[in-house]
């Protein structure tokens with residue numbers, strides 16, 4: 542099938558590449574000429590495991606191309622995917638200007654049946670707005686060309702996006718047009734050979750499904766983070782509680798890991814946007830607001846620990862920081878808890894020595910050169926002259942470090958574990974003052 546993908550960002554690139562992988566003829570179009578030039582030289586502008594190789598293979602096979610030429614792009618694909626950004630407005634609602642601009646371009650150039658597929662995360666009702674733009678453009682050209690607008694939200698996790706796309710749990714298709722539905726089924730047939738993975742529903746339900754999924758996951762995390770705070774104050778261990786409840790299949794083990802808060806490009810944005818949508822229809826989003834508030838509080842927990850440990854005197858202190866990305870296997874720093882921590886530390890007059898396996902350039906880009914931030918070459922380099930070590934992101938390489946070396950290098954053996962990756966008893970036995978998330982009394986009893 543001939544496919545056009547508007548937007549060569551994260552979602553667009555993964556979608557285009559994976560669809561080329563199953564034999565489609567994919568043309569990706571982006572307004573950023575520099576980005577397109579880089580992609581045409583074989584440079585991949587984002588970090589996603591496995592993506593480079595897959596792009597290279599499909600470019601070599603001639604199934605994946607990149608262009609800035611909108612007219613060519615609209616002429617190419619029977620399916621036209623919109624995978625451009627939907628940044629948050631001040632009030633948290635999604636900014637649809639790029640999505641609607643693409644719709645306008647399609648309407649300006651199309652001269653035969655097209656299925657316009659909303660892949661970007663867009664509020665409920667966006668497909669109707671896309672449809673309105675298309676019909677307006679066609680009317681202005683005096684043309685009567687049939688088209689369908691379909692919602693096909695993505696459920697990709699950064700760091701596992703290729704696998705998520707190639708082996709989806711489900712493919713949600715919101716479509717009110719029989720021909721378009723069949724095309725979408727055909728397109729996704731190779732991804733669910735063993736069982737039918739395509740869930741067809743009406744357009745608005747598909748649009749809401751995307752937000753519902755992310756909001757539910759964010760809710761699980763905030764719920765656990767709230768319970769972690771409670772466990773700490775009650776002398777319980779949230780990790781025991783997590784096992785205790787996760788073993789109930791109705792609850793399950795997934796996404797109930799307490800930590801220093803969720804970040805990334807999706808959860809924070811989508812929870813806010815859905816709450817905004819609720820307000821627009823005069824419905825008070827009680828749970829969504831709470832999920833967000835709990836997360837905002839949770840992102841301050843690591844700083845609070847340090848503040849209390851040092852009795853409010855952080856000025857002149859040096860804090861070593863392991864992990865900057867919002868989660869492992871990405872260089873993405875959007876809404877990362879590490880940022881809340883670093884910014885609070887700087888505000889309090891402390892210095893940060895940080896290391897992340899992938900997000901160093903991104904951090905440099907965000908904060909530039911500053912006296913109170915040292916970006917170190919290795920995890921152990923951060924410890925030099927540091928008063929405490931904080932783990933913010935649970936990269937695999939941080940999971941079983943040389944604790945003797947850490948203890949010897951730190952000025953004081955203080956370890957704040959923002960992801961509960963270490964064993965409290967072992968830490969205490971090794972002579973650390975060890976703080977974790979929601980493991981209050983159980984840690985103290987080891988002393």
Ligand code: UDX
Pocket residue numbers: 695696697698699700755758762795796797798799800801802803804805806807808867868
């Ligand atoms: C998420 C969704 O998982 C994905 O389906 C959607 O398409 C986009 O948003 P992503 O943002 O890439 O994906 O990361 P994810 O692995 O879901 O983690 C999000 C955040 O939640 C991270 O900051 C992570 O550290 C945190 N998290 C996750 C927890 O704190 N506890 C958990 O139990 C799980």
